[in-house]
Amino acid sequence: MSEQVDSTRIGFRDGLIDLAEKRDDVVFVSTDSLMIVKAEPFLERWPERVIELGIAEQNGVAVSSGLASSGLIPYICTYAGFLTMRACEQMRTFVGYPKLKVRFIGANGGLYGGNREGVSHQFIEDVGLLRTIPGFTILCPADGGQVHQAMLASVDIDGPVYIRIGSGKEKKMFSDSTPFPIGKIRIIEDFGNDVALLTYGFTLGRVIEAARSLKERGIGAKVVEVATIKPLDTEGIKAVLDKTGCVVTIEDHTIIGGLGSAVAELIAEEIPASLVRLGLQDVYGESGFPEELLDKYGMSIDDIMTAATQVIVKKN
Amino acid sequence: MVDIKFLEDCARRIRRDVVEMVYRTKDGHPSPSFSVADILAVLYFHSMKIDPSDPEWVERDRFVLSKGHACPALYSALARKGYFSTKELTTLRMLNTNLQGHPYAPKTTGVDATTGSLGNGVSVGLGMALAARIRKLDYQVYVVTGDGELGEGLIWEAAMAAGHQRVSNLTVFVDNNNYQSGGTVEKVSGPYPIKEKWADFGWHTQSIDGHDIKQIVEAINIAKTVIDRPSAIIAKTIKGKGLPFMVGDNTWHKRVYTDAEYEQAEIELGGWTE
Incomplete structure (x- = not known):
């Protein structure tokens, strides 16, 4: 049924259809948002399980x-x-x-997700805001297939779940059947113990590219996907930092409150390591194409490589 | 046959419990609790389809106290109905209590909805009412909002959605006591005309005396017969109704009884028994 399995929006829709086929307690609450995830097939099959509330998000959540x-x-x-x-x-x-057990699916995550819409529709604070609220599970899958898998994996989690998705123009990173590892980091590339590159979501591809370029220059990086921001896999991250002693976090989010902050807290309290945080440096974005926005706002492949080099120097 | 005398006594007992809770624990909102006492008495002791021995019964009627600060009245109704011991009432707002400062469903048996932040209850009730439709269950959802609370835009988001979707198993009481924390609602927020606003959003509306047991019972009966729209019952109430020294003095929005005031309350409302 997927016309574009790399799209996180379609990944959500298809995951929802899969769940609805198996269980009758799954319903879709739309705040005039049905069309942004192309959910017409869901509406056609289960019209009674679509609650359309119009453009009224507070009502949507309280309902x-x-x-x-x-x-x-x-x-x-x-x-x-x-x-x-x-x-x-x-x-x-x-x-x-x-x-x-309410499941929140937040579209236009980051500059990559909001891209040409501009600041009002680019959300760079969502993860940080939710991280402060007790009891939320926060999932940031890297592509459409992973969103689909995250939907299946999280349906029975107690309490609220937040899944960050994008605009629907994401790059494919994993095969569709790759399970989504809730609560666990995943080492995507392991070129050595010089530095750890921690990331989630739509920056994963460019972090892998940066790691490969670093390898060519003789620097061994680990690419670590932290797709569950909360609860954070602190043991997994500590095991990585134990080996590398330094880390760069790369996230399409403000550096305040998100993964970078979570890792800084871990480093400060539990495992000393050097850290550089890439992401939006306490600024808003602007309209533009997804890749060029990441490049402009400090998340280019060069930025990642430079940060890796600097953090290794700090460590030494 | 409605036993008016019995329901009036239930309401008196709710008010008496509120006095006891606020006097003993030195905190709470007395007069907002008093204005909803008669409505709660009718809902919990006459109209709602509920079973205290099975508080999670899926086909039970639901109640949402959108003006959550009036929860001493709700806690009293629940305890007197048998959801938990009346001994717990005097733990209101104390550390480790099951009776939080505003209603918290996971901790208090019989509380259907967590509330307290104003303006949210109609939406929560709408969700409960829609769930009945989706799950093909037969139950009613009752919400009590304040009139000051009508200043919250979310109330009207919910009013529009419920009217648009013709959610007929949802009934909202507006506790129109004409006061909010800062003074009269006319002075502070200007919600009038209230009934017309709900009607404009497609609701069936009624205006009643919110302290007249018979009128409350009949209004609920009429609301149940309306099958194509949600119902709003604008209940004209008096903040502090039941204790003359509280009426017209808005400091009783949140205030603690002195010993003398407590003794006066005993004279007016009777002695307290667990």
């Missing part, structure tokens, strides 16, 4: 709270910031606090 407390598993999907900022309090007080 989802009521649905979840009445035995359903609502999947609410719209732009990431309209959930995590406009409806942040509803996510916290009416879903997180009562530990309800």
